[in-house]
Amino acid sequence: MPTILRIKGYRFYFYSHEPNEPPHIHVDKDSRSLKAWLEPVSLARNIGFRPHEINGILKLIEENRTALLEAWHEYFS
Secondary structure (H helix, E strand, O other): OOEEEEEOOEEEEOOOOOOOOOOEEEEEEOOEEEEEEEOOEEEEEEEOOOHHHHHHHHHHHHHOHHHHHHHHHHHHO
């Protein structure tokens, strides 16, 4: 489970056993978790985050999308 970024208490990572899915990122904070697609940035699933927090996380993903995609492609290629 490589961690790619840590921002504002959020941990951005992906699982090493998901190479057959489109590029995506998992985000955890405390006991909450979400999965977001990277192309285009959109919510795939959410466990526990409130709507305003989801929007903030998606904005962080958008702002760091290039680095996240580079990490994804580097790891899975």
